[in-house]
């Protein structure tokens with residue numbers, strides 16, 4: 001028997017006027033998974049998280065959280081979130097903030113426990129206004145832990161945290177995931193995703209363009225791109241040879257420009273320079289942004 005997915009998105013789109021923020025996402029998260037939602041600015045990460053939180057409704061498609069409508073799941077205390085900004089009263093102390101939030105839940109965990117888990121005991125008596133950005137993020141994390149949620153959503157949670165803050169934060173996340181909590185976090189950083197997530201969902205321009213383990217996703221962003229000018233009637237023959245070279249991922253022809261994505265750029269360069277009339281050769285490292293672009297077919 002399959003347990004109910006923690007999150008199930010099916011054919012989800014979301015448009016704001018002319019902007020298609022989410023352009024068709026199908027995604028299932030299993031209970032207890034820690035999943036990174038990785039993508040560049042404007043990919044649709046925050047919009048998707050808002051849909052899972054029931055803060056907005058999809059234009060088309062369905063969103064289920066533990067088999068329920070998002071709002072029902074939130075109302076039952078099954079879901080909480082750490083968002084990038086807002087939600088704090090500057091004049092309260094850290095402890096007062098957690099205590100007041102706890103009073104909003106029918107069944108909150110002890111205030112001191114969550115303060116300890118979020119690693120903010122030393123600043124518990126400080127006024128929120130005097131806390132740094134990273135400390136405020138840890139306070140939001142403490143607040144999110146109060147209902148002991150089955151699903152925790154984090155939108156770029158470690159923004160502003162120093163190295164020690166990040167370490168405390170992620171070790172708390174991993175410990176809770178070990179006890180069955182599902183975590184979905186949005187990030188721009190491949191390293192953060194790779195280090196802390198069981199699974200990385202790569203999003204670009206409102207779509208999932210890859211879904212896999214850290215090493216699978218890193219492999220997509222590795223290698224180099226060899227660019228050359230090759231104005232020759234035989235270009236097709238060369239591209240066939242190139243495509244068959246070991247370590248070549250993709251060959252593209254745009255006018256008289258040839259682009260070869262490869263793990264072994266030396267072999268590609270050697271072939272082009274010795275066997276073809278290619279000129280103006282350029283070899284560049286392929287980064288995550290290139291990987292996004294080539295995966296979405298939007299490379300230019």
Ligand SMILES: Nc1ncnc2c1ncn2[C@@H]1O[C@H](COP(=O)(O)OP(=O)(O)OP(=O)(O)O)[C@@H](O)[C@H]1O
Nearest residue numbers: 016019020021039040041042043044045046047048
């Ligand atoms: N309320 C809104 N009205 C109009 N456009 C919006 C609205 N919310 C988001 N968008 C647009 O939808 C697209 C996706 O935005 P979203 O904030 O979901 O991306 P993101 O992946 O979270 O980006 P970032 O990493 O910058 O936070 C962007 O083009 C954004 O400008």
